[in-house]
Amino acid sequence: MVTFATPTGTSNIGILGIGAYRPQRLVTNDEICANIDVDSEWIYTRTGIKTRRFCGRDENITTMSVAAGRAALANSGLTGADVDALILATSTHGRCIPSAAPPVATAVGANGVPAMDLSVGCAGFGYAMSVAQDMIRAGSATRVLIIGAEEISMSLDMTDQGNAFIFGDGAGAVVVGPTPTRQMGPVVWGSEGSQSELIQQSMDWKDYLLGASHTDRPYMRMNGTAVFRWAAFEMGKVARRTLEVTGLTAEDIDVFVPHQANARINELLARNLKLREGVPVADDIEYTGNTAAASIPLAMYELLKSGRAKPGDTALLLGYGAGLSYSGQIVAMPPAPVV
Template sequence: MTDRRTLRQNQGPSATRIIGVGSFQPERIVTNDDLSKIMETDDQWIRDRVGIVERRFADKDELLVDMAVKAGTAALIDSGVDPSEVDTVIVPNCTMPSGIPNAAAQVADRIGIKAPGAFDLNAACAGFCYGLGVASDLIRAGSAGKVLVIGAEKLTDSVDPTDRANAIIFADGAGAVLVGPSDTPGIGPVTWGSAGDLVDTISMRDHRYIHQEGQAVFRWATTQIAPIALKALELAGLEPSDVDVLIPHQANLRIVESIAKKLRAKGAREDMDVADDIRYSGNTSSASIPLALDHMRKTGRAKTGDVVLAIGFGAGLSYAGQAFICP
């Protein structure tokens, strides 16, 4: 007779890896000069302070869900995996227009993934690294087989178009990875955390537009994030000199460069390639890391087998990062 107190728990494969990457950006390119026609700003100020040359804005009827479908489909095509083999879909985002419905279920349905576990995950600009960590651990626990993680944002709906501190930074897009089991370790442990005492530094106060205390966020990101990135390496059993490609959340090029400088001071190589996707994509929050990964793979900057270190940070305040092997 079965002991009623005995309950079975799952156990999955010991290792996971990223097996496909894809992204999507809206067609409409918005240059700094375009913005200077509608607000008091100029190309040089934006390039110097944030490093952005141009960004992509979605059209009015192009939704977060539409972009997520395109990025997720591209990741599946890249992996060669059929949608029927995917059982879980996670959509990190912070700009779905309402709490319900979530993005994940409808995105999955439109991609052709039938009845998956599907949920959104909101850790703002840290969302992709949270999602990747959750996906990897779900598989290792035996709760999921293959997980599609799609960071997608339509930030232009949440930015006052006349607010020159924010309207120059944020943009729209989506990036996705497919995560699956692996014979060898391909995704290091996630390190994550938060600083809820700084919650007011980035928020949607009126439930409409993003407000941020730019300098406070800048100080926090340039002092607190590099140590988290180093911890992610340590958890993965790696040294800073092992990193081939660094992909920090593309918040501001000066923040990205500051993190890279701090890692180099701890032994990261001078030839470590540092993502600068913000130049042509802007800040796309939870989409920025997979977007940069996809672009760096397509241009040969991130190669199969490279050690990639990703680190996300943003509203919450929240942060998360992990090392992984480039597919």
Template sequence: MTSIQASQGSPYARILSIASAVPSRVVDNAEMCTYIDSSDEWIQQRTGIVERRWVGEGEDAESLSLDCGGRAIERAGLTPEDIDAVIVSTISQFVQTPGLAPIVAAKLGTAGAAAFDISAACAGFSYGLAQAEALVRSGAAHHVLVIGVETLSKVTDLEDRSTAFLFADGAGAAVVGPSDTNGIGPVVWGSDGNQADAIFMTQSLQEVAATGTPSWLHMHGQPVFRWATTAIADAARRALAAAGLTPDQLDVFAPHQANNRITDAMLRHLKLPDTVKVARTVKYYGNNSAASIPMALDAMLQSGEASSGDTALIIGFGAGLVYAGQVIRLP
């Protein structure tokens, strides 16, 4: 029988670089309260958000992706031609086709890299990272660019006081490549489609065309809060265990930046020591879904709060409902 050759990958993969793109428009709680009946005090107490970023003039999901994607490639010491797969995690590509990834791959100057979008909402970065790790280890790709990007301001209903203060824009990217030592732990992931109606778009594209009214991102906050502080806190614990780490061996905890109260509940569940540095970028960036984890990691690395070589536990969770988490070594 003719044998079919198998691809040969690297024994391990690691993150070679991280970069982020912070949108220019600052929307503080005072401005938010001109749209909804709320207060700075209520928003801060319930979420920890002081201000959020929205895209400004000339900015969109594509420009943010090109910005952070290009810098991530540079920081990895690579050129765009070295990237052979581009994964864009987003729920902000507002056409069903084409995907954003092929456009980004072309405009970055890759040599026709494989490119696809994934729709895993706030878990999108960890989903993308799990795929990148598998591609590098299988040999299907050598260097993978993973981008999490959102412009949720475009689908935020400014008349909905239960969600308008949460959602935000931004982008973060990581380059994943081969390594002699392991830099990405086993992914712990899953879904609960029985809760698909917890976070959803209010209309399909066909309904938008038929009704002439916009489709908004809507969320039932309390079930999501309960799920995040129970099932997802436990998934985070399992991701740490799957990587073979004990809490005292962890340097950084960077959960999806949904809400500081969710982060606090996870910290209690995980019993992490005070020495662990905890991402709190929701304070200035708001909840920007797939972008939140790479943006938080980049902010911590750039400020010196986190360092190259640190171990970090990341976990994303959101619409689907879907979740994914893993331990990584920071570049």
């Protein structure tokens, strides 16, 4: 029997740099309230959201991903030629064919590398981090550009009082690669398909296209109350498991970066975890809304840019959303972004 060569990688992996892109169009609660029977204060009290960004005609998954990816590369001191793979976490790319990742890879200067989309909703960034980490450990890549990008505004029914005010568009990116010491812990991830109907598209595209009536179209629908209860209860367990498998305690956490779905959920999670007094909790949701797979990298970027978190801080990342899918991981915060 022949002996196959086996590549080897490294377990000393970390985030080398981070980038972000937020669309130009600012959408206030007052604008949202023009189509639903609530007021701006009602939205803020229940979600922590004041504004969000929506893509304009010249902005989409590709343009946002390219901008965020280029920024992450620049902040890592690298070019596209220095990465071996690209993972684009998104559930809102407008085309089924081709996937968004290959043309994005070419646009950032990484033409020819393996490039793929990963569709896991709001947990997409955490899933992408796990895949990239395993690729580097196995030796199939040295550096991986990870992008989370969503254009959720195109999937919203702006008359839906359940979720018209929650979501926004944007993109965040990181470069993951070898570091002098281990700076990324294992990912705790999973899904509960039995709860998948809580966040779903209102109808199948085939049903829509073959239907006799086109008075409606596929929209994203969410049972916000049920998702709130599930996240507030289950994600605390995921956070504790993440600490356990990483060999840390809540006392070791310098910054908490939960998915930006609802400020009340995040406050509850932080309180139940009994984090140290004064540990910053990401609150990017106030001005960005829920950007699904882009949520965590955008929140990390803002924490570093504002100085509330420092490079090297031990950060607990927690993502959850459609699926219902979830992920938890502890990482060292990357260098502060320059661009």
